[in-house]
Amino acid sequence: MNVDWTSFWPRIVEATGQTITMVIATLIFGSILGIIMGLLLFVTRQNNILENKFLFNLLNIVINIIRPVPFIIFLVAISQVTRLVVGTTIGTAAAIFPMTIVASFTIARVVENNLVSIDPGVIEAAQAMGASPLRIIFTVLIPEALGPLVLGLTFVTVTLIDFSAVAGTVGGGGLGHIAMTYGYQRFDASVMIVTVLILIVLVQLAQWLGNTLSRKIMRR
């Protein structure tokens, strides 16, 4: 029953590294896609700077279809696409793909919500000064929403740590995988506790980083 910790620690460290890789890679790719989609969602709204009913409805519907699907089901459902894109459905890289898709849709909504809370008067002021829509996106929308956006992304990061553990159970590696194989299948509580503790530390760290960064941006 008992694990040989001297040989086991390196595996824990490796798994932690895989989890962090999954989360950070997903955060980067997901943020790029999510911020683009969130901005599009916002600017194509009715009466907004690039109003476009078709694009808005299309994005809105796609996001609403993907988001309610539980992650573990989504993971399995798109495994054929994952195989096509990544070449395999097993391993850290294979987990990053479905995680990125789900994360980008979540981030799109987070970005949209943050942008909606910008005072429309500020956008109007920029228009009155002769700013083009693209200029408004980069010099008004993004800087004005950045503080809350960082907090939103922090929230997403914490969710991603959760997702990475789920991905781990179906061959993604990382802490989730270890917790499942040793804790769940071999009933070794000590490994379970260690992985849970590491996950807690990661979440705390992400939250602290996010808080500090957003506070710096919002100067509070």
Added chain:
Amino acid sequence: MIEFKQVSKTFRLGKREVHAVKDVSLKVEQGDIYGIIGFSGAGKSTLLRLVNLLERPSEGSIEIQGVNVTSLSAKELRKQRRNIGMIFQNFNLFNSRTVAGNIAYPLKLAGTPKHEINTRVEELLRFVGLADKAKDYPDQLSGGQKQRVGIARALATNPDILICDEATSALDPDTTADVLRLLRQVNREFGITILLITHEMEVIQSVCTKVAVMENGEVIESGGVFEVFTDPQHATTKRFIRSVQQDLPSPNVLAEWRESGGGSLYRLQFKGPVANEPVLSTVTAKHGITFNIVYGSVRELEERLFGNLIVSFLGDPADVEAAIKEIATLTDIEEVQEIER
């Protein structure tokens, strides 16, 4: 300068049509401080936004310095907008930028070289009296300071026109006076034409040279501030004027006057030079009667005096009648009929 030609704006809210602006024709001359006053929902905010096409007219055209702005391309319009500064009721400053950053923003849009931006920002900060606040963020400023930044930002690109959307409505009376003084200075020092909208008669009274009164999307009265103030035609205009100048004692005081056997009351109005003449005392002395001023005010509008007196005459009825007839040849006099409200 700015000319609205039969401009209408209709919004569609679902199946309902809202006529925000109806067939407005208005001419703002170079150097004017033109005020548009109206109660909320009168359409003045929409009218203002037609000037820089934040709203597009449904009908009619808007000409600025002879150019029909409705026919400009998107790029030309953006260039045109740099010639029209705009300030807002809620200031609409960029919270993510410092005071200096806010003022520099329109200059960056215009592609001004960096060193020129710095000199211009400093110059503007000094002009609005905030030289020490360059590195502050908007949330560290008071309302009046924020509006000063708004004004500096609006003036950054040296526009010919400044449009003000209820620029003082969110400010307290003292700060309002400061901001209005600054607007007057902008108009006098730089010759910038100002078009402002407001629901406060004090604003019109203290800075404007011309005024238009709006109601239900239409301009119901317009002209020089002195003329409109001293000879209002429309009930709404009269209401606005009464908001800054009570021209009758309150109904209770009037009722008391009548009950205590007080005689007929007459309203005398003195406009411009007549206000400097001792009309009342000269005429009453001539006819051997005396007068009693029950209520009155003399105010200054556009640097001209405007007096409004409620008087009663004491003496032989025939003499009083003759005196009233004579006064009528010199200035406006009418009997106060009933308790107006």
